[in-house]
Amino acid sequence: MNLHEYQAKSILKKLGINVQEGVALMDMQYFDEAIEYLKSKDIKKYVVKSQIHAGGRGKGVVYRKDKPDEIVVEGGVKYMGNDLQKAKEYAGKLLGNVLVTHQTGKEGKQINTIFIAEGLDIKKEFYIGILLDRSVSRNVIMASTEGGVEIETVAEETPEKIIKVWVDPSVGLLSYQARELAFGLGLEGNVYKDFIKFITKLYNAYVTMDASLLEVNPMVITNDDKIVALDAKVTLDGNADFRHKDYKELEDTNEEEPLETEAKKHNLNYIKLDGNVGCMVNGAGLAMGTMDLIKLAGGSPANFLDVGGTATPDTVENGFRIILSDPNVKAILINIFGGIVRCDRVANGVIQAAKNIDITVPVVVRLQGTNAVEAKEILDNSGLNLISATTLEEAAKKVTEALN
Secondary structure, X not given: OEOOHHHHHHHHHHOOOOEOOEEEEOOHHHHHHHHHHHHXXXXXXXXXXXXXXXXXXXXXXXXXXXXXXXXXXXXXXXXXXXXXXXXXXXXXXXXXXXXXXXXXXXXOEEOOOEEEEEOOOEEEEEEEEEEEEOOOOEXXXXXXXXXXXXXXXXXXXXXXXXEEXXXXXXXXXXXXXXXXXXXXXXXXXXXXHHHHHHHHXXXXXXXXXXXXXXXXXXXXXXXXXXXXXXXXXXXXXXXXXXXXXXXXXXXXXXXXXXXXXXXXXXXXXXXXXXXXXEEEEOOHHHHHHHHHHHHHOOXXXXXXXXXXXXXXXXXXXXXXXXXXXXXXXXXXXXXXXXXXOOHHHHHHHHHHHHHHOOOXXXXXXXXXXXXXXXXXXXXXXXXXXXXXXXXXXXXXXXXXXXXX
C-alpha cells in the first residue's frame, strides 16, 4: 500500500524523525483554519503540495477535471513564501483537478488532498532511500548528494554519486555504516551528528512500519543546520497488514486501479497491465512464465491474475468478470496446473462463467495436472467455443493467433 506524503510524515514524526510540518486539507472551506494552526506553530512561510501517489509533482501540469485539455496551472507543488492570498488561490486551483506527471501517464490523477506545509530556508538537498535488495537478501540504504532529482536519472547519468550500504536485517544498522553514509555525503560538525541520529531513526522506522520502500527526497539541511525530511514516500508491505491494523484507514482507494481494488474483494491477486491478452493462471511463478511466453509469441499480456491454489467456480467466474472489465482485452488465456486445485473444478468454473457472462473474445484453455482428462471431457461436452492447448508454448501461440 502506498501512502500519501502527509500520511508518511505523520508516522515518521511519531517515530521521532524531524519532518516538514504541515496540514492536510481536503476542502477549501478549512484553509483559513489550517493557516491559523500553522501560525500557532510559529510558521510564517508556506508551501502548497498536491497529494497523489506519483512522483514529479512539482514538474507536473494541472488540468481542469471537467475540461481535460484546459491547463489550470503548471506545477503541483509551489513555494508561496508569506503570501497567503496567493497560496489560497493556488490551493483552490489544485483541489478537485487533475495532475499529470511523468509517472501518472496522460490520464493523470485527481487531486483530492493538498498539504499546506512549512516553507523552509534550505542550504543543501540530499536523497535517501531504503528498500530490500532481493539479490543479497538485505536492506540497502541509498544516499546521494543529488537531492530533489529522480534517483533513476542520477543512476543513469552520474551513478558514482550514489552511496549504498547493505544492512543485515537480523543485526540492524550499525554505527559504522551510518558514519560511512555521513562521510560519503560530505557532512561535518553538528550536521554530521544530527545525520547519524536521523538515518538511524529512519532505518528503524522502515523496519517498524514493515515498509518495502522508504524514500526521503529531498532530505535537507536548513540554514540553521537542521536536518529535515522535506518529502516522504512510503510503500507498506501488504504481507504485514496483520501487524498494523490501524494502517488500513490510510488506504486511499481513489488512487488505486479500480480493477485491482475489485479483485482484492474476491481474494484475487490481480495487476492491470497495458496489453491485450487476459491471463488467468494459478501460481505467481506460472503466471509470470505465461506472460513471458505470450510476449515471446508476439502478444502482450493485459494483466497478472493469480486465482490461487484453491480456485473454485466462483473464483474463476470473478476472475473472468475482472479480466473482461478491461476494454483492451481481445483474447483470454487460461493456464492452470492442477496440483492443489483440481482441473475439473476449473473447467466447471469456466462453464459457469460462460453461462453468466457474455464472453465475446476467444478463450484458450490449458489445464494440466489433477483430473486434467476429466476437465477436458467437461469442456469438450460443454458446447462452448473454446480453444484447447496441451503445452504452454502451444497455448501462447494459439492465443496470439486468436488475436488476429
